[in-house]
Amino acid sequence: MEVIESGIGELFQSPDPDGFREFVRTKKNTGMVDKLMSEHDAVARFVNDGDYIGTELYGTVRAPMSLVRELVRQGKKHLRVAGQGIHEIDLMLAADLVDTLDITYVAWEVYGISACLRRAVESGRVRTADWSNGGITWRFKAAAMGVPFIPVRSMLGTDTFKYSAAKVVKDPFTGHPICLIPALFMDVGLIHVHRADKYGNCQVEGISGFAQEMARACKRLIVSAEEIIPTDEIRKYPERTAIPYYLVDAVVEAKYGSHPGEMCYRYWRDGEHLQQFLKDSKDTDKVKAYLDKWVYGCKNHAEYVALVGTGRLTQLEAEIGGR
Amino acid sequence: MAGYNETEFLICLASKLMEDKTTAFVGTGIPMLAAALAKRLHAPELVSIFEFGGTGASLEELPLGVGDSRTFHKAVAASGICDMMETAQRGFIEYGFLGGAQIDAYGNLNTTVIGKYWPPKVRLPGSGGANDVGSHCWRTIIIMRQHDVKRFVPEVDFVTTPGYLSGPGAREAAGLPPGTGPYRVVTNLALMDFEPESKRMRLIAVHPGVTKEQVIEGTGFELLVADKVGTNPEPTEQELKLLREEIDPEGYYI
Numbered sequence: 001m002e003v004i005e006s007g008i009g010e011l012f013q014s015p016d017p018d019g020f021r022e023f024v025r026t027k028k029n030t031g032m033v034d035k036l037m038s039e040h041d042a043v044a045r046f047v048n049d050g051d052y053i054g055t056e057l058y059g060t061v062r063a064p065m066s067l068v069r070e071l072v073r074q075g076k077k078h079l080r081v082a083g084q085g086i087h088e089i090d091l092m093l094a095a096d097l098v099d100t101l102d103i104t105y106v107a108w109e110v111y112g113i114s115a116c117l118r119r120a121v122e123s124g125r126v127r128t129a130d131w132s133n134g135g136i137t138w139r140f141k142a143a144a145m146g147v148p149f150i151p152v153r154s155m156l157g158t159d160t161f162k163y164s165a166a167k168v169v170k171d172p173f174t175g176h177p178i179c180l181i182p183a184l185f186m187d188v189g190l191i192h193v194h195r196a197d198k199y200g201n202c203q204v205e206g207i208s209g210f211a212q213e214m215a216r217a218c219k220r221l222i223v224s225a226e227e228i229i230p231t232d233e234i235r236k237y238p239e240r241t242a243i244p245y246y247l248v249d250a251v252v253e254a255k256y257g258s259h260p261g262e263m264c265y266r267y268w269r270d271g272e273h274l275q276q277f278l279k280d281s282k283d284t285d286k287v288k289a290y291l292d293k294w295v296y297g298c299k300n301h302a303e304y305v306a307l308v309g310t311g312r313l314t315q316l317e318a319e320i321g322g323r
Numbered sequence: 324m325a326g327y328n329e330t331e332f333l334i335c336l337a338s339k340l341m342e343d344k345t346t347a348f349v350g351t352g353i354p355m356l357a358a359a360l361a362k363r364l365h366a367p368e369l370v371s372i373f374e375f376g377g378t379g380a381s382l383e384e385l386p387l388g389v390g391d392s393r394t395f396h397k398a399v400a401a402s403g404i405c406d407m408m409e410t411a412q413r414g415f416i417e418y419g420f421l422g423g424a425q426i427d428a429y430g431n432l433n434t435t436v437i438g439k440y441w442p443p444k445v446r447l448p449g450s451g452g453a454n455d456v457g458s459h460c461w462r463t464i465i466i467m468r469q470h471d472v473k474r475f476v477p478e479v480d481f482v483t484t485p486g487y488l489s490g491p492g493a494r495e496a497a498g499l500p501p502g503t504g505p506y507r508v509v510t511n512l513a514l515m516d517f518e519p520e521s522k523r524m525r526l527i528a529v530h531p532g533v534t535k536e537q538v539i540e541g542t543g544f545e546l547l548v549a550d551k552v553g554t555n556p557e558p559t560e561q562e563l564k565l566l567r568e569e570i571d572p573e574g575y576y577i
Contacts, residue, residue, distance in 0.1 A: 134404070157482075157485050
């Protein structure tokens with residue numbers, strides 16, 4: 001296949017489908033094993049300094065916030081991150097844990113842009129490669145398919161392509177230029193779901209975001225769940241299993257695990273908390289104070305929940321829309 | 324008529340651009356309000372598509388992000404981002420909404436960096452779904468809230484999302500789907516299209532009280548001007564009432 005153009009962006013994680021297969025064969029446990037553990041143990045056991053990390057969905061919506069707070073608490077360093085995010089990415093950037101970012105979008109939607117991202121990238125502390133949102137998710141999908149790349153019609157003709165690590169080739173079937181994006185096999189994925197059993201079979205309500213692709217694209221997967229349910233319930237509705245147990249390495253019970261983001265049908269976003277963080281994040285001392293109070297100042301998720309307070313959480317539960 | 328602000332004007336104008344029984348890829352902010360207004364007035368069967376998986380939401384309550392639970396409230400489907408992007412790539416999505424920090428004469432948009440790529444003077448959010456929307460939707464509508472020479476520039480610092488790239492034929496030569504591209508640009512001053520031969524931005528209508536000269540002065544590149552420049556309709560009482568009382572009563576956006 002003729003390569004017409006190569007993106008000049010750095011490839012922070014090279015596609016290695018055979019290495020992934022080997023890892024699956026030798027390291028993954030396909031037995032039904034009880035994987036329930038604390039967020040401390042899950043992060044301590046399955047995340048290493050220098051790992052390539054992905055989180056799903058994003059910052060204000062079904063994000064694995066309790067796991068990210070634990071990651072920051074343990075100070076895992078030199079992380080390489082797939083950056084589709086808001087609050088979760090900001091926390092990692094604010095704590096200076098990130099070396100490189102495959103970025104598609106890091107900002108605060110309706111609330112504004114990310115001061116943490118600006119400081120980290122404009123100072124040259126964090127290196128970036130850019131991708132479209134479709135592009136980065138299709139990179140997960142390629143990994144989930146077990147192939148080294150997939151062809152897409154995004155990013156063509158733009159600087160988003162130029163500063164990515166994609167390639168444009170002449171499609172051998174139609175003769176037209178097509179963009180090949182490299183599979184993104186991650187070391188660790190963090191995903192928050194509505195329900196899981198102790199083995200790691202997971203159910204998600206509402207939109208699935210990119211949970212299914214990410215769960216299948218990482219070597220190790222930590223799942224947190226609003227609720228732990230019996231396996232009989234899973235077996236009664238097998239079509240609801242978005243992530244089967246064998247993909248999962250750790251299951252952490254975390255009611256309100258997406259706070260201050262929302263969890264559909266359970267609780268609405270904590271807009272005040274989010275906007276206060278965004279305001280504080282513009283000042284390095286204030287963002288440090290935020291981390292001291294809400295992350296380092298809490299031993300675990302239970303203490304965080306207590307700090308937010310039952311009154312506030314009950315109110316957010318009342319504010320979420322029904323079906 | 325008196326008593327409306329620029330944002331309300333933009334929303335009403337963008338809303339009128341969408342036809343009934345079509346699909347629209349909707350992003351955060353003005354596009355959400357425009358789609359919600361269109362559904363309540365002339366386009367009840369407009370189907371909203373949200374990037375993270377919501378298809379055909381009721382839009383009774385205004386979403387605050389492209390993945391929040393309101394993007395699939397009473398929807399016909401709740402899937403995921405691959406499904407939505409692949410739906411656009413297969414040609415099912417008519418309209419896409421885009422915005423940016425900078426735009427050029429061919430409708431190329433920058434939402435990535437100001438200055439050089441790395442380390443940049445200002446790091447902006449990045450593409451998000453914009454590059455995909457601008458690549459695959461048939462007709463993209465670009466909303467720019469401030470029409471001035473800082474934003475309407477001869478050359479954008481970074482082409483995040485493709486407009487007509489370097490001109491006629493450039494999208495097809497790059498491998499983008501034929502027949503796609505920017506359709507309209509809506510600003511606080513005027514409405515523009517793209518002249519079919521040159522693919523350059525062209526003024527087609529001004530807002531009431533705005534002159535052609537004002538729009539030309541606010542544009543940092545040579546703006547084509549249509550033979551007949553119309554005047555955009557002001558928001559109606561009904562549109563304003565719906566926007567203020569039903570669509571955004573908390574005033575998140577307006």
